Amino acid sequence: MLITVTINGKKYSDDITPDLVLLDYLRQKGCYSVKRGCETSNCGLCTVHLDGKPILSCSYLAARADGHAVTTLEGLQEEAAEFGAFLADQGGEQCGFCSPGFIMNVLAMVRELKNPTEAEIQEYLSGNLCRCTGYQSQLRAVKNYLAHKQEVQP
């Protein structure tokens, strides 16, 4: 079937099989930041934005993205580097394999929640598993980033 999807601002039309999931489609398109960590929608590694909202691309058919705009970390390089610097300063990207999905969700959260409390942050990001860090450094990074955002644009 033919679909037209905007990926990171660029339009693509492709003939795909109906069972192709968005994750695999995106990787075929060279968006290698999108990772797979499970087959059961439990890890959050595959998080991308569909029309600005975070979704799990492993359990979303590419066909459903027809006519929509998908953003991956490749399309948010500036924001990724901005928040990523806070993460890096905590050593919160240990193996880094969970980082792209995690960062996509952090960036979505920042747009969605104004001044999230610690509990709201943890809740929002709870679907992003990380086996390396124990989450503390990620939380420190998010808090520092939010504080920084407050400072530059209160």
Place this chain on the structure above:
Amino acid sequence: MSFVNAPIRKKDAMSLVTGKPVYTGDMIPQNALVVKLLRSPHANADIESINTAAAMKVPGVCCILTWEDVPDARFTTAGQTYPEPSPYDRLILDRHLRCSGDPVAIVAAENEAAADKALRLIKVQYHVMEPLLDFTKALDNPILVHPEENFHALCPVGADNKRNLCSTDCFTVGDVEQVLDSCDVVVERTFNTKANSQAMMETFRTFSYIDEYGRLTVVSSTQVPFHARRILSNALQIPKSKIRVVKPRIGGGFGAKQSVVSEIFPAIVTLKTGRAASIIYTREESMTNGSPRHQMQMKVRVGANRDGVIRAIDLYALSNAGAYGDHGPTTIGLVGHKSLSLYGGLEAARFACDVVYTNTMGGGAYRGYGATQGIFAVESAVSEMAAKLNMDPCVIREKNMVAQGQTMPTYYNEPCNSCTLDKCMAKAKEMMDWDNKYPRRVLENGHIRSVGVAMAMQGSGISGVDIGSVEIRLNDEGFYTLLLGCTDMGTGCDTILSQMAADCLDCDLDRIAVRGVDTDFSPYDTGSYASSTTYVTGMAVVKTCQVLREKIRKAGASMLQVPEESAEFDGKRVFVPGTEKEISLEKIGYASYEGHNRCLSASESHSSPISPPPFMVGMAEIDLDPETGKVEVVDYVGAVDCGTVINTNLARVQTEGGIVQGIGMALYEDVQYSHSGKMENRSFLQYKIPSRLDVGKIRIEFESSYEPTGPFGAKSIGELVINTPAPAIMNALYNATGCFFDSLPVRSEDIFFAMEEKK
């Protein structure tokens, strides 16, 4: 010193956080065949017949291999120094299937759909046999996991396949029975720990191709590239000279990737077809046929006097190797060496162990490597002793803990050169406010808040076995290339070792260009395991820098035409003190690239006769709902002695991450099998690892000793940090409920029923 002991960003950090394609799966060549495995549905079966004709007809299928197509030479997948203590007990594909999920056939196709279709069309007739699943009944069981005649062990580990025995060992110090007999109090208990999945986020994966020189290149997410080269050579029966192994960034290992799990399958396809081939394990495959922590049963007897002086510990451990020996014979040693040695004044100690084969998935290496299980048992027994003596569990430890300056008879008689366990205890107590919180209080909502404590140790590399080597080259413009053979698997060793090099060479961190592992050009390193990298490879960096500095100084002196002894090197220039004579490193670098001069480089190896233990004290504060048995770890403090901390950020994150893995092990992680031997909880839906909602506060402080044999005084950190949560949480549970918990994981229902029974 300016970079060591600082919170330095990892050199690869920005590429990771911006999602660059730096992992194995991101680099698979476009035309690579997709390799998939047909796996056994039975835990113990022989293949009677296998028919691949229909599968071969699927368009896009390129090759299907069965047991008849692979070399008949047994090998081990354990990434260890040759000769491996692990028995040579497996084939790439075997007619005898020894655990559920054992590979039956290898399928390679142009795409995933074709491979999947072919898998469904292979017809196999199995002769299904009763599986041996209970490891406590494995020894001398009539069901033999390895009845084959060509089973063999390179090392005298006591392996006897006709008894299901993978290895056996025993060591004693003093007369345990006699000392125990004369103790006022003896605590005796049997502890059980389960298999745990490392659950690194990047599953096992590898791709391979024949390079321009006609050699097999294997790109893999591995902790042990050089061992992988040897294992591939053993398995494929081709010379090592024909193999190159490359390690890109790794998405976590925790020991799982110290075994060769996925490498051989695409490699044999590439050899047979000449085509590039790739395999990516599903999460399910990673869980059902990975290399998990060994399930163990441990019997402990601790004897003490009424004043709390611990006099003897007797420990017996039975370990379930599963279907293949892999890390079985080596893991078990740590159960004893790294638990008993926490106690300094023992008059007698004994450790005996057996490792047995069963028809469950083969165990491997998981962070802590046996020490985790042993420390859980011994620390829990010591806490029980404290309870029996009506003593604060911290106090009994303060009385008995190993101290700097002692010799450790249960730790290969190695000296305890550096140890601040006493300070760690004091620091942890202060952080936790132990004296006010111990043992428990009841909150207004009826929940019980209690605290628990445990100590831990590990090693720093394997004494006299591990080798780290590095090469450092001076380039034009005066920057350096640092070539490493150890594997950064997210742990940050590329950065940590660069920090050391920068300090040793008095230069900026940016002047060090670091490059990780390619067996064709990296200097030999045993690999990243056994907590060896910082300590062992770190010393190789220090030594190499010393040699290179001398070469630079001499080259500078010769360019200045002054006597060598008069010249000094300060990192930027070679100069003669008190004179105007100097020449910059940049100029020396450029000159070394000119024909009449010499390129300046150095490469040194290091191996340590001792393995200095890092130490730690962990304390858990739990919140227990007595109505339901639900327990939450609300606060965890860790005070760590890893010697000098090389990178304060990375050491902290290691510790936090290790503690959270330990909490998972204590409270819910458990590889479970059905009656027929199939792993049941084979996904993240069923095998729960901690999410960020499952962990409370975690607070870490470092109480650094100085290890004289380590680089900059450093010891290890990576494995140590997983060892305290299980015993500390069990101690907190005892302090909350008065019940002793001896089998992991402890779930809400276990706590609830134990409390009911107590009533």
